[in-house]
Amino acid sequence: MQTESIKTEQLTRAYKGKKKADPSVIALDQVDLSVYEGELFGLLGPNGAGKTTLIKILTTLLLPTSGKALVAGFDVDKEAQKIKPLINMVSGGEESGYGILTVVETIWMFSQFYGIPNKVAKERIDKLLEVVGLKDNAKTKVYKLSTGMRQKMNFARGFVSDPKIIFLDEPMLGLDVEAARTCRKFIKNWLNENPTRTVLLTTHYLVEADELCDRIAIINHGKIVACDTPDNLKLLVQREPIFQLETTMMQNEIDEFKQMAGVIDLTYSHNIDKSTTSFRMRLSKEEVIAKIIGTLTKHNLKIISLEKREPSLEDVFIKLVGKKIEEEDA
Amino acid sequence: MRDSIILNLRAVWARAYVRIVGANREPSWIIAETLLPLFSLSAYVFLYKAIDAPAQFIGFVILGGTMTAYWIAILWGMAAQFYWEKTSGQFALYLIAPMSRMAILMGMAVGGFFMTTIRAVATLIIGCLIFRVEFQVVSWVYLILIFLLSMVALYGMGMMFASLFLLWGREVQHLTNLLQEPIYLFSGFYFPVKCLGTWVSSFASLIPLTLGLDGMRQCLFGQAKAMGFMSFKLEVLILLGMDIVFLYLAGKMHRIMEYKGKKEGTLTTRWQ
8 A cells, every 4th residue: 555645635725815805815725635655746737826835835834724734644734843854845946055155065054954964964965966967066156156057056955855755846947958857867766766755846847747757736726637647647638639730820810720610729839930830739530630721721821740749748738727838827 | 852952053053154154255344344343433432532531431432333243243144134035035945944943043143143253353452452442350250241141132132033024024124224223322332321311221221232231341441330320240130031031032933923924825925
């Protein structure tokens, strides 16, 4: 039987309005979630969906309005002090540390907040700096680091306490492709080293979530709308064919396609430089594509490429949330 | 219990280290922090000389100028510190770590005390040499005792402010400014506080530096005893009481602030 690392029951968090008369804003709405030991669990959602609120509650930074949240079997409200030694967190774009300290000193300082003996801390810091590619900058002062280097340092800081459960909130933000790949590999290895460890990851990079996560929960407007393995989530859109289409630049014709019978959802982007428009559309059946091609011809639009795609997490996300992950609310 | 003590001692040292290292790595601050205060201090010295005030008044000013460093350090380096750390996102990392936040405040106090003492000692030495201050030490033991007790009470007060300032959020800079200047008057930084009258002096004694300065002046300048607000032995007792009360309140306030912040969701909201 699997042991639950994180468990929430009917977890709700409301924020008061700015003025007394303003209604409360529900950031989390009766969330039920179980994350198991050894799991790399992804949390996906658009901005303002409730991801950070959930992480804040699980890391004991925020109290739930109602419901329950357990981390490593301890209640976040009543047993926060028992949770703290077991967890750590890395957030994208965080500005932890002090400019006057070097990279090593900064990570050492945080290791001391977890009571790690100096010798152990030093060994871990050396190893972590090697992994994130900061070994040559170990003695560089923090204020001299670039954004990417700083994020690498944050990454090392999060793991220096060797937590049982780590919360990674957009941890790859600001990292270059190579560094992000290295960090992803490190996360996987770190988890494999000890089956009692757990990672909860939020990310905007769906490919990353697909590659890394054992299970993924999609959250929207404070509610979990789906929770399963990436492959099972993709089954949600498997029956509906997805086409990727590139045409010469469209003007006002897009609405016509959106409203066309058989088009379930459609996202598009214009490429001004190339004067083209790219679509991704999910159709109720394959035959609808013939109708679309006919309409394109009627409008004298040239097809540059047409491809039938395998469903991706992005397709699942659009189906469940109604927009791309990076799109803001209109 | 033992593990908890070790954890918190490590946290105290780690946080103090930032300030101690900072003092060594940017030595340019020593010039700014020691020479500049001498200008404002000199103005008072020349004023007393111009009106032919008793010689010990010059010593009063130098001592007051020396202790100014601690008051500024408390306001900007202790009281406002958690707020600055909240805006940078660092405070959230303190909160999720297992050590006590009081250990962090203690670390700030230890590191800040070290850094401020360099400035204070430099001001004291240079001031004494330039203006040829003559001391008539009544009691070294009481002098050191009063200084240390004042510091504990003062930093305890800084810890209390750290929690309050965190809740007041963006107003913190105005509050810090508001507290900075009036205290120079009410605590008698450049004159014996007794001049303000019993009621004002009693009220001003809520600031540990008021009694600390008054007591240290009495211990350092024999003739100053007559100008003392109260007996320095009594001041030792009051300061001791302040130490206990302020440290207790600091811990209590911090727990209340943390609970309230977690409940309302304001604890980690940047720029709030």
